[in-house]
Structure formats: structure tokens, C-alpha cells
Amino acid sequence: MTFPSVRRAARALVTVAALTAGMAAGMAAGLTAGTAHAADDPRIEQYRQALAALKPLTRQPVCDQVPEPERWEHAGTPDQGSADVLISAHRGANTLAPENTLKSYEYAFAYGVDLVEVDVQQTRDGRFVALHDSTVDRTTDGTGDIADLTFEEVRALNAADYAPWKGGAYDHSRIASLEEILALAQRVGGGLELDIKGSVTEEGKVAELVGQYGLIEESIFNSADSRIFVAEPGARLIYNRDTWEPGFLVNEIGQVFKVFGSRLDEYTPESVAAAHDSCAVIMPHAYDAGPDQEVAQFQHARAIGADGVQTNQPALIVAAAGEAVDSELVVRHQGTAGTVCLVNAGNGLGFPGKTVRLAKSGRSADLTTGYDGCAAVPGVNWRGASVSFAGDGAVHASRTRLAG
Numbered sequence: 139m140t141f142p143s144v145r146r147a148a149r150a151l152v153t154v155a156a157l158t159a160g161m162a163a164g165m166a167a168g169l170t171a172g173t174a175h176a177a178d179d180p181r182i183e184q185y186r187q188a189l190a191a192l193k194p195l196t197r198q199p200v201c202d203q204v205p206e207p208e209r210w211e212h213a214g215t216p217d218q219g220s221a222d223v224l225i226s227a228h229r230g231a232n233t234l235a236p237e238n239t240l241k242s243y244e245y246a247f248a249y250g251v252d253l254v255e256v257d258v259q260q261t262r263d264g265r266f267v268a269l270h271d272s273t274v275d276r277t278t279d280g281t282g283d284i285a286d287l288t289f290e291e292v293r294a295l296n297a298a299d300y301a302p303w304k305g306g307a308y309d310h311s312r313i314a315s316l317e318e319i320l321a322l323a324q325r326v327g328g329g330l331e332l333d334i335k336g337s338v339t340e341e342g343k344v345a346e347l348v349g350q351y352g353l354i355e356e357s358i359f360n361s362a363d364s365r366i367f368v369a370e371p372g373a374r375l376i377y378n379r380d381t382w383e384p385g386f387l388v389n390e391i392g393q394v395f396k397v398f399g400s401r402l403d404e405y406t407p408e409s410v411a412a413a414h415d416s417c418a419v420i421m422p423h424a425y426d427a428g429p430d431q432e433v434a435q436f437q438h439a440r441a442i443g444a445d446g447v448q449t450n451q452p453a454l455i456v457a458a459a460g461e462a463v464d465s466e467l468v469v470r471h472q473g474t475a476g477t478v479c480l481v482n483a484g485n486g487l488g489f490p491g492k493t494v495r496l497a498k499s500g501r502s503a504d505l506t507t508g509y510d511g512c513a514a515v516p517g518v519n520w521r522g523a524s525v526s527f528a529g530d531g532a533v534h535a536s537r538t539r540l541a542g
Contacts, residue, residue: 182387192364192394197371201393201417210385210415213407217414217443223459224421224446226253226331229270231452233429234490236277236298238268240314240322247326248487248511249452249532250463253358255331256319260338265289266316266347272336276300278313285337289315307509316344320351326485329356331376331448334363345369358397379404379422385412392416399448401426402435410443419445424455433458457531465489467525467538476515476540480507480527488512489533496540498523515540 230242231249243254257270262285274280274287278295298304298311323330330353334341342365348357349370359366360376367373377395379388381404389412392398398405398413402422410420424435424447432451436458439447449455456462464483469476478496480489488511496503498520505513520540529535 179382181382182384185383185387186390189390189394192367195364195367195371196373196394198374198396199417203415203417205389205415206411207386207389210389210408210412213411213443216407216441217411219440219443220419220445222252223440223455223461224253224419225251225452225455225459225461226255226421226446226448227251227452228255228423228425228448228450229257230254232450235308236300236303236311238270238277238314239297239308239311240318241308241311243314243319243322244487245490246452247322247328247485248463248482248489249456250461250482250484251328251452251456252446253329253331253356254319254323255333255448256316258316258332258334258338258344259284260340261289261292262286263288264340264343266338266344267292268314268316268319270335274313283337316347320348320353323353323356324351326487327356329353329358331358331360333360341365342369345373348373360399376421377418379409383409385409388412389416392418397421399423402439402444402447405439405442405444407442414443421446421448423448425450453532462529462532462534465527465529465533465536467494467527467536469525469538469540470512476520477512478505478507478515478525478540479510479512480533480536481511483536492527492530492533495526495528496520496523497526 227246229237231245232242234245235241238257246254256268258266259269260266269284273283274295277300278297279299280295292313295313296310297313298309303309334344341361341363345366346369348354354370354372358374358376374396376397376399377391378400379398385408388409392413393416396418398418398420400422405422413420422439422444424432424439427435429451432449433454436447436455466481466483468479468481470479478494480492480494481487490507490511492507494505494507494513503516507513523540525540526537527535
């Protein structure tokens, strides 16, 4: 497929903007469900025009699903989601390290998640970094709009300058560059869920960068900007579901937007079936009701046929999905000043907050892993001691021995 002309791409961009604006207008109008599902709803034709402009720009695998339109109204038994649950870690493992930092993404990938969600911002000099807010005020020791700062100015800030991280093991942390996160994902075989924020003016360059790291198939873009398709026709875009779209329109949207996101309460077995019939996948949030409800939200999502979720608690969701990862205990230094690290056996990334037991000659000691999944061996003679991790729902057990 050759790239379209600039004029054609610009037309597609305008119509996509109309698509998202139409959704916002419909919500503001407070349309009832009955009105929104009427066949003459003007938004339906608006969406179809936008989708028709985007579709020629895409290059997606042929969909082999046989549509069942009757299930888009009355699904009966819900679909079964993907056997390999798709898990996206929201801002990384943000309960284990400061959000959107490289360490947060490392810890998420330690748990074997498929994707890490990255809030992409663009600096004044055109570089891309990971930061949720439009300003650096909340999470760093700096002030001002991210778009007004250079890359070097952003990188000089401390990204752990907020509770509960300030003064702890992750103080000082840097705001991660998009290249750093892409290199990490490339190394471990993961992908990125790119939530492209308002400071970004060159979305096509974001897609080009993802393509340079060979991660287009593994990654997804939370954006409706046609320049992503112009740069990478095989890219997958996320459509953030509302409740008004009738099943037939969900199916048509799924022919262009191959991932459905947004809040879990906006999905039903019927809308899931409609999206699946276009070979799209469903990945709603599992964190909107708070940390205590994430597993319950995940289980509900799977019960209605969702393929996965975006979560703030990757360890809990990995455990609930029955997809525990293998671990390895690594002795990085021997002797009384030794260090024991609990890491993912496949990619070497550490697990903080786990209990590792030393045992020798009838005595034992429990260590709690910290930064990089490591813990210092106490200053007594543990040479020859066994070292074990009992395992939990997210990480399998492992065992080793300190050198004698």
C-alpha cells in the first residue's frame, strides 16, 4: 500500500476530528438510549463518513469472523475473550514505582504484561516523553507546561517528587523518554499502549518511532489521528466506547479501530459481540472503582467476553488471569555482604515487595525485596544457606543456595 497524498490525509484528519466531536456533542445533548439507537440518528452517518475516510489508510489482517447481527441486540451466552488475557499496565506498575518512570515499566514487564500504558507528551524541541499531566507540577520538582520545556530541561527534573515516593528509594527518578520505554519493550517482547496527549503535534512521528523499534504489531494507539495510519498503515487504534452506539455501528467502527477501550460500564455482551465480529479486541479499564475492586472488575469484564483490561494492579490481574510467571533467585554478590534478587526468569526484571527466606542449620530469616527485586543478606554468616521464594498467584516459586 502506498502512502496517500497529503491532501487526502488532511481530509481524513478532519473527518476523524468530526467523529470524536460528534461523540462529545451527543453526550452533551444528553440523548436517551432509545433516541441514540434510532436509525436516523445523525451521528451514525457522520461516523460512517469518518470511517470511510480512514479505512483506505489502514492495512489490517483479513477478518475471518462470520458476523451474527442478531447477537448484537441479544447476545445470549456471552463471547469468550482471548485465551491469552491481554493485560495493559496503566502508567506501568504505578503502585511499585513512580508512575510513567522506566522503573515502573520494568516492574510491569516483570509480571509478563502484554502492554504498558504510556502517556505521551511532546517537549518544546520535539522529543517524546512519558508524563500524564500537561504540566510537570504534580509529579516533579519543576513547574510549567511540558510543551514549554526542552527535553533536557524535562530530563533534569525529579519524577519522584510526590507522595509516596519523595524521600524513598526511587527519589531521584527521571521522566522516561519514549525511546527508553520502546527499547525496554523491544527487549522483553512487549508492547506499548500509547495514550497520546494534547502537547503532541506530530502524531505521525510517534508512529514512525514505534515502527523503528519494530513494535507496531505489539502496540496500540489511543488516538484518532489519521497521521498514525499514514505513517504506519498496520497500526492499531483504540476506540473509546460510549454507551450510545448501536451494535451495527460498533461493528463498523471495529473494522477500522481494532481495539476498544474506556470504562467497563460502557460495555455489554452485545457490544462485545459486535466488536468481536469485526475482529477487534475489547480492553476496558479495570480500575475505575478503585484498587479494591480491580479484580472484581477484571472478572466482570471477562464474564461479558472482554479480551483483557487496563489495570493499576498488574500483579493482582496476572494472578486472577491464571498467568503466573516463572521466577529466579539470583545471588549477585556472595559472602556476608551478599545480595539476593528475585527476578523474572525470562527477562531478568525484578519483583519488589516479595518475601525471600534464608535457612541454614535450623535458623531462618525473611527478607523483603526492594529496588530491582533485591534484598541484602544480613551481616551474619549465611554461607551455604538455602534461599527460597514460596511463590504467590502472580509469580511461581523458586529456590537457590548461597555459595558455601
